[in-house]
Amino acid sequence: MHLDELKCHATDLVRLLPRQMLARLAKSTEVDRYAKELQGERLFNLLLYGLIRCKRLSQRKLEKVFESRAFCTLFDYSLGERVSHSSISERLSKVNVEFFRKAYEVFYDKLHSLYTPREIERKLLVRVDSTLVAETCNKLKKGFTVGKRPVGKDACRQRRQVKYTMGYEGFAAKLAEVLDEPAYLSEDVALPKAIDGMIKKDPEHSNLYVFDRGLSSLRAYDSMTGQHARFVGRIKTNRSMETVRVLEIPEADKCAPEKLVLDEDKVVHLREGGSRKFGTEEYRVITAHFKEPRDTTRPQNKGKAKRVENRICFITNDMELPAKEIAEIYRRRWDIEVFFRFLKQELSFSHFLSVNENGLQVILYMTLITAMLVMIYKRENKLGYSMAVFTLDLEMEDYAMGLASEMAAGNRGTPHGSQKGKHKRLEANGLTS
Template sequence: METIEGIMELVTKDDLEDLATSYGVNRYNTKLTGELIFKGLMRLILLGKKTSLRMLETLINEGIDHFEPTPSVSYSGISKRLKDIKWSYFEAIYRTLVNKLSSDLGTINERTLHRFDSTIINLSGRLIKDGLKIGGKASDSQIKVSVGLRQQLPTSIRFCTLQEESSEDLALVRAINEARVDSEDILLFDRGISKAGTFGEFEAKDYKFITRLNVGRRYHIVKTHSVSSPIMEDLTVALYAKGNKAPLPTSLRLIKMLNKEGNELWFLTNLFDMSALEIAELYRRRWDIEVFFKFIKQNLGYKHFLSHSMNGMRVYIYMVLITALVFLAYKIKTKLQGFKIPLFRFNLALEKSFVKSMILLSGGNFDAVKHLF
């Protein structure tokens, strides 16, 4: 799977056709097939430009992979197709890819960091009617998704569809409970999850976690542990729930320290077999999911939208994550660091693969020119 051809075969033509049959995605439209939408969106996303239906129309009509162009499709036809094509087909492709990569790449460390966070796309209320209302203008709508980043891969995604899920105490908890959480996973999440009862539920489910706690949160000290600089305190505590006079029965670990700017930080965890400094250092890795969100917004067009329907936006967001998974598989296999240059190299390798295919399909001798690649 180290070659670009191997990477692109993570989702095979057979996969696309089998899933299309299972979901009946081409039953009423044999021109703009699920496979054509899949390939067109992936190529468009990889171009790294501001996405639009006009660009997708041009890309499909000119030939997605530099081969024979497809029968002419129109801007309005693509727009209508995105409104009614089954988004569950693209979800199934995403799940298939996650399963393949999870099996192939396996667990990198003895303990696997599993980060959770949410991201929002803001849309004018004149464009889309069925989003959430999370601040901004009264007429604006937002599409909110919660993502689980396990090691380097976005292995779970959950669309927030209820207004109550504007609260992370609901949205992130539901995302975690619906994701696959293995026994070696350490969950990392921010202060959006703050209810004491939730931490007790995670402990009952044997979810290992590390999070931040607001400084000044009320707690009862169960036990005090010895510390050394820069750790201020290492405590076993029981938290108070809002309105409760007695602390909850769950014993958790509270670590207090000062950062380089002299600000006090509180970390909460149910891990007692690691040093306080190791806990603090692991929590810093939660930032990886922020870096991932920045990458897909700046390089894969995530903050843009192709459709005025929620169905079309679901299709597009799944395709952004599918494209990210394919690229990240290449990045991991080639042991490249960062995002910008590896993505550039990925696109170069993909273009070379297209040229190689054209040479071979035209009856040319690739061996005579392979030194140029």
């Protein structure tokens, strides 16, 4: 696809940046108090532009981005200004996170309006999962360690990790948190915290939460059920349970997605690990097996390789959905793994741009805002994740060069005028205000 054939251009995304909204947020959060060089809006634009343009973004690269003609031209800043990487680091450590959190929420609400009611209905399926990012201990002061601690000469190589937990609905993260306390290493602690936060924002309890077998606590299941929140998950095949009743699976529904065959659908009581008593809450457990048997040979390195099984057990508190649909819903959980890979490979999320707690939060919100803009660009132009970022980068550079040429000619008019009025859908949704 040629750049001229794109349906959505970098110019459209630049117009989506609501400067008046950022100015209002800067005033209400007082983010610019004591700030001389990097005001909230400028830091916002610097991080957004840097995340799109730079692979393995760092504070030193941001320093060069700040001085670049393209950045200054694109966002209408004066050339010749300077900022050091140490100033960027200090600003990230002290800037008011509320400015970026509220900016993310406004972007999420506004950009969500691009989707039709039918598409929104599909996005009520929230995939919940966590991803880990590690850094050497001498840089990252907070966080948790996993495995044996190195000794002797290797002691300096010890790494700390931070967990990012998100609820992803196919377009963006509905909620995201930075967790650096050791207790959150367990998904039975981390995921319920995220889900509880999303349940509070969903008064109609319309979302359906999907997670993998890392979340297996009966207490967490009971908590979600008690709050009338529906979920679909996966449990171990040897989980202790007692059957209450068996449900019938229509013969036509037994062939499920992912080459699975549904075997059994039953209502059960579960038993919490370490307890002799079964719970009183009823859950559905749907058992399936793979059509083509997989190699289940026990891995030699048990610590790094997952055991392969031929059977799968899904769990849900929804008693109405067909068993085949439950299996399909769980299959779509994989979308969040693809989203994590996109963030890490394309938006510098595989390492820390800041290593203090405040900076981690700022970068998280800015990464998610950038991801939303890229997702719009990807969706409108029918591109893959990597190609969307690459093409957007090229267009932003061309856009900045066009602006610079017009400024040199003494005409500060809107570049790419031929594109004006071409994208009524974006403007009709109030995204340019």
